[in-house]
Amino acid sequence: MIKKFKEGFEKRHELARRLKKDGKKTIGCFYGTVPKELVHAAGLVPIQLMEDQDPLYDAKSDLLPFLCGMSKNLTGQIYDKVFDYVDGVLISTVCDTNRHVPDIWERNKVFPKTWIVRVPATNSEVAVDYYTRELRRLAEDFANLSGRKVTEDNLRESISLYNENRSLFRKFYEVRPASGVSAEDAVYVFSSALVLPVEDHNQMLREFLASLPPAPRADQRTKLMLCALNINMSLNVIRMAEKFGGRVVTDDFTHNARYGSAEIETDNDVFRALARGYLRKIPVPGMYSIQQRAGYIRELMDKSGAEGLIYVIQLYCDAYAMEYAVLKEYFDKWKLPHLRIEAEDTPGSIEQLNVRVQSFLESIM
Numbered sequence: 001m002i003k004k005f006k007e008g009f010e011k012r013h014e015l016a017r018r019l020k021k022d023g024k025k026t027i028g029c030f031y032g033t034v035p036k037e038l039v040h041a042a043g044l045v046p047i048q049l050m051e052d053q054d055p056l057y058d059a060k061s062d063l064l065p066f067l068c069g070m071s072k073n074l075t076g077q078i079y080d081k082v083f084d085y086v087d088g089v090l091i092s093t094v095c096d097t098n099r100h101v102p103d104i105w106e107r108n109k110v111f112p113k114t115w116i117v118r119v120p121a122t123n124s125e126v127a128v129d130y131y132t133r134e135l136r137r138l139a140e141d142f143a144n145l146s147g148r149k150v151t152e153d154n155l156r157e158s159i160s161l162y163n164e165n166r167s168l169f170r171k172f173y174e175v176r177p178a179s180g181v182s183a184e185d186a187v188y189v190f191s192s193a194l195v196l197p198v199e200d201h202n203q204m205l206r207e208f209l210a211s212l213p214p215a216p217r218a219d220q221r222t223k224l225m226l227c228a229l230n231i232n233m234s235l236n237v238i239r240m241a242e243k244f245g246g247r248v249v250t251d252d253f254t255h256n257a258r259y260g261s262a263e264i265e266t267d268n269d270v271f272r273a274l275a276r277g278y279l280r281k282i283p284v285p286g287m288y289s290i291q292q293r294a295g296y297i298r299e300l301m302d303k304s305g306a307e308g309l310i311y312v313i314q315l316y317c318d319a320y321a322m323e324y325a326v327l328k329e330y331f332d333k334w335k336l337p338h339l340r341i342e343a344e345d346t347p348g349s350i351e352q353l354n355v356r357v358q359s360f361l362e363s364i365m
């Protein structure tokens with residue numbers, strides 16, 4: 001089963017091109033706060049634009065070096081036509097970089113269509129009104145592209161599919177620490193959700209949960225939690241921790257807390273329900289309560305028995321660096337052992353982290 005998750009992630013471009021050949025239209029999503037339910041309800045397939053660990057893409061982006069690796073890497077891939085299958089991109093703002101770099105994409109006309117949606121940072125009634133209007137506007141645009149109107153019923157159905165994905169993920173995170181699923185495999189379970197059709201991923205998760213491998217006997221390794229944004233860097237850090245006697249038993253990626261978050265409750269006005277489901281609900285810096293996020297991390301560590309936390313920030317990502325600065329106050333107050341590492345997603349930059357990961361593990365063993 002893990003093989004299927006891994007293939008789903010690694011062969012994402014191939015699979016997306018196959019979908020296109022079968023007559024499906026796809027929308028590239030950038031990134032954690034994109035309302036994928038809406039894209040799905042219009043009969044389009046949302047596919048996350050993912051980073052790729054190839055330093056050449058950063059160079060090809062022609063962006064200023066002090067912009068985050070995520071935006072440079074994606075831009076390089078876009079110029080290299082890696083995402084040539086998408087019929088449009090939907091950008092949902094989380095920071096200044098992801099708001100303004102797409103202006104460059106738009107200027108260079110790299111995608112057939114670009115939508116930028118500003119997600120309010122509050123969930124006041126005014127904000128919910130505004131965001132509901134935005135969702136309705138997008139729904140019309142998506143319907144023009146796909147030829148399928150977003151009705152209340154099909155939006156409800158899409159929300160229910162994504163809610164199922166969230167609840168299956170929650171179940172997975174509950175049983176994972178006591179199972180034999182390796183940290184690396186867990187990354188593929190999660191990352192494939194970002195790029196596969198939700199129906200397929202739900203089915204895979206259902207099968208997977210019914211046949212989890214048993215936990216290894218007498219595992220003496222130090223249990224860790226990992227918080228990160230970048231999937232490739234996460235895999236590198238997991239391998240590094242394992243090399244020095246650690247075992248990542250739970251994780252929280254920027255994108256995946258959305259799956260772990262509460263299901264979206266649908267009421268009479270389903271567009272409004274979707275708006276409510278996104279405002280202050282996705283743990284994005286500045287758009288979510290830091291106190292809640294700190295509490296969520298602590299709770300996950302308690303439940304999984306993690307003895308230490310590794311918090312990975314992508315170099316030049318101010319949003320997460322600032323969030324960490326506040327989170328740290330909570331971690332220190334709770335005497336929660338943690339290591340913050342900041343690096344570029346390049347082999348050279350990652351390599352330098354070896355000593356820090358090793359000494360962190362030694363300090364908590």
Ligand code: SF4
Nearest residue numbers: 068070095098317319
């Ligand atoms: S949140 Fe950080 S990594 Fe993501 S686009 Fe903004 S600056 Fe880049």
